[in-house]
Amino acid sequence: MEEVVGAAWHRFITRIANRSYPAAAVQLDEITTLAGPLLRAFGGEPGLRVAAAGETRHSARRSLLQRVAASGDKTIHTALDNETLRLPETIALFPDRARNRELYLWLIALAGEVSRTGGHEGPPQQPNAATTPDLAPPPSLWARARDVARALVLKRPLEWDKADTRTHAARDAWLQLNQHAVAAVLARYPGLASRYGRLVDAHLAQRPDPTALPADEAAAERAIRSALAAPGSISQLPAATRDPHPVPLWLMPALDSPPPQPLQGETEADTADGGETKAEVRERKQARREELPDGRDGFVLPFRAESLLSWAEYVRVNRATDEGDEDAAGAAREMDTLAVARGGETSTAKVRFDLDLPAAAQDDLPLGPGIAFPEWDWKRRALVDDRVRVQPMRARDAHNTELPEPLRRAARRLRAQFSALAPQRRWLRGQQDGPELDLDALVRWQAERAAGCVQPEPGVYAAPVRAARDLACLVMADLSLSTDAHVSDTHKVVDVVRESLLLMGEALSATGDPFAFYGFSSLKRNHVRVHTIKEFDEAYDGAARGRVQALKPGYYTRMGAALRFATKVLGERPNAMRLLLLLTDGKPNDIDHYEGRFAIEDTAAAVREAHRAGLRPFCVTIDREGADYLPHLFGPHGFVVIRDPQELPQRLPQLYAQLTAG
Structure with a gap:
């Protein structure tokens, strides 16, 4: 009975604490075919791909209902890095479905502008005739704003301490970058101004009232409101003890991570995509490597009982791999960081992940002399000779x-x-020599001869040739x-x-x-x-x-x-x-x-x-x-x-x- 009542209470309190509008939700899959071409149309680099973003924790102030329901402590930031624009898998922020779709299109336009004006590593793209250089954000803003993303990914709130110059510069860079990008988009595409205005009005109505916040948080909230309404009007974000309330109309620079790597000692069969997968986690997850438990270590000895519920680190518990886990994908989504270890057994529950794993050691031992070829380094925009x-x-x-x-x-x-595509034999007619007579040419020559038109060397023969396909x-x-x-x-x-x-x-x-x-x-x-x-x-x-x-x-x-x-x-x-x-x-x-x-x-x-x-x-x-x-x-x-x-x-x-x- 306790479980039934508990489950009912959880559903009830979670539902009333939820501030989204599922009935008006728009899925990323619905705009997938449009997202790529639109990103490039707004100036995004051709090599960028569009994928789903993962959730990150924040320390912004939550309502009483959200604290009771233990919800509202995560958000999905639209993130842009050197390879990918990561958009929310679902947008249900507004009660109007059309407005949620407009938010997708606005975020794509904003990402295209940041990518076009050099908000990526490496040399910026050359401006075209329509470029307004004074609106382009300095590339250094992007690097400094990554500190904001790093703090969010590491699950610790930013310390809004004026003495912390690095944090101060990072949050200001994030604020300035988005204002620069918004101003540039509105200047270059005036038709988007009305859509942006509708999105801002709808979002400001959902943001917390500054009069109900502590003084430091209220100052930061007013600054963000001013930056949304008048891009470029705010140069600094006042320090506060908590994260600012998430801004879904802005971008967050994603951390540049090494590509997913196999674990040490991984075999070919381990990394082959064989068999059926039961579930897939589409968003990118932070991950780290761990050694598989050897079964000889205890659970946690010695330990203090009061610390158990506060630990978020990986615990090397020997869990059987043959037990079924029908909600493996759901459990993975709830975790902020995944610990990955290589074992000798196959799990019954298979989930596909897109992970940020640290790079494995490179051996680079050649098989033999081979043939040297160059390789393109896209960051330096140059070929590296004898690279492979x-x-x-x-x-x-x-x-x-x-x-x-x-x-x-x-x-x-x-x-x-x-x-039928093979070269076929054909005849060249009207030749001076050949194995067969060209009857048409012979009759024509005889008629001309009877009329008094004599040709000294008539071409009355036919010679065979083969038509070649030169490919x-x-x-x-x-x-x-x-x-x-x-x-x-x-x-x-x-x-x-x-x-x-x-x-x-x-x-x-x-x-x-x-x-x-x-x-x-x-x-x-x-x-x-x-x-x-x-x-x-x-x-x-x-x-x-x-x-x-x-x-x-x-x-x-x-x-x-x-x-x-x-x-x-x-x-x-x-x-x-x-x-x-x-x-x-x-x-x-x-x-x-x-x-x-x-x-x-x-x-x-x-x-x-x-x-x-x-x-x-x-x-x-x-x-x-x-x-x-x-x-x-x-x-x-x-x-x-x-x-x-x-x-x-x-x-x-x-x-x-x-x-x-x-």
């Missing part, structure tokens, strides 16, 4: 094999279809860890890749076009493996099919290095048209710095290099989120997303025919 090493290799355990029986029917159909194709297949994931009960991604290459080889053999097959994976910058399957001067025979069958998942996806290797090989071909096909199942990534924005920009630079070399790069992906980032890499018409991976073997030859038509 590509090691070409061949499978040792490959044997001559025939085409698998399940694929033979499809192969016969493709060979019949693609044989070459190189297929580069992604063989990263993620290809070990299942797409059906019987097939993994790597199986689909094998079948696609086998059928592609049968189709291209029928056309007579020269082609080559390669696969790639990587393990840091000196371990980029390129598997040679079939070179241009090799026949597509049982040996090539055996190398296709020997393909297996490798490591990670350093896509830029693979594309530069393919550009080098294909660029040496003399053909007029040179097609570079990339098969992949996800974003470029590796376990050193090659993650997120760095990987995206390096791949985009490699694609630009391929275009400059006269190649035609084209990406075929089974990543359902590919449309979010591939337009920046390959252009709006340089890729295709195949929703059902099992359709890839049939679709790939068809795509080749479409790309080479005409």
Whole structure:
């Protein structure tokens, strides 16, 4: 009975303490297709992606109901860093659904302005004709404002102490940055002024009344109200003992964290995305590594009983991994920082996370001399020479094999279809010499001769010639860890890749076009493996099919290095048209710095290099989120997303025919 009453009381008090409006909520998913293009339209850098933001604690004053319900101590800040604009997964701040949607659009416009005017690390973008330099916030504001974000992430309230010069500068930078950005957006896009005014009026009505606050908090609240109503009017935020009430109309600079890294000793199988996941935590979570409990340590000995409820640190409790946890994602959302350890058993409850983990130690031991290639450093806007090493290799355990029986029917159909693309013999008529007479030319010559028009050397013969298709194709297949994931009960991604290459080889053999097959994976910058399957001067025979069958998942996806290797090989071909096909199942990534924005920009630079070399790069992906980032890499018409991976073997030859038509 106690549990029933307690649960009912919790639902009741939580509901009446909730200040949001769930009935008018707008989900981030509803504007996903609009968010990316709109961010770029407002000046955001092309490499920025849009994702969900996580909750952070604050120490702002709460109402009595919120304190009784133990709610209202967390908020979701719209955060911008070098790689991502993180928006709330849901906005239900206002009772009007249209106003909640307007808030999403306003935050995107504000982020675009900050990104455009140099609120990121590295050299700022060059201003265009419409830029008003006097409105651009100094880049140093952004770095100082990160201190505010750091304090929020670490779950401790900012100490609004005038003697603390660092904290004082950080909070002032946060205040000035947002005022500068708001003023710049309103000056550049006057049509947004009315929308911003409606949002400010609605938000000010929800903010705490300064007359009901202590003197120090009231001064900070009045300053924020003035900054919202008249951007640029406030230069300093008065010191207070508590955090200011959250400002959902402003941005918070996110902490720049190293990319997610595998734990020490992690194996390939540990990081492969195999099996089913029961839940997914979309927002980014702070994380730290811990050693797995060895089972020999006690719980907490010695300890003081009064300190148990106040501890928030990780406790090495040996919890069984085979017990079910149906609300694992919900529990993860409630935690501010996740402790991650590697164990030898598989948990029954699987949750996908986007974690901020510290970088693992880099080994960078080369496999061999390899081939040196540069890599694009997007922060310095320059290529770093000899940054990566590509090691070409061949499978040792490959044997001559025939085409698998399940694929033979499809192969016969493709060979019949693609044989029409093979060079056909045609006749050149009106020749001086040839194996056959050109009857039309002979009759015409006889008629002209009878009319008195005599030609000394009439062309009355026909000679055969072959029409050549002057093109070459190189297929580069992604063989990263993620290809070990299942797409059906019987097939993994790597199986689909094998079948696609086998059928592609049968189709291209029928056309007579020269082609080559390669696969790639990587393990840091000196371990980029390129598997040679079939070179241009090799026949597509049982040996090539055996190398296709020997393909297996490798490591990670350093896509830029693979594309530069393919550009080098294909660029040496003399053909007029040179097609570079990339098969992949996800974003470029590796376990050193090659993650997120760095990987995206390096791949985009490699694609630009391929275009400059006269190649035609084209990406075929089974990543359902590919449309979010591939337009920046390959252009709006340089890729295709195949929703059902099992359709890839049939679709790939068809795509080749479409790309080479005409």
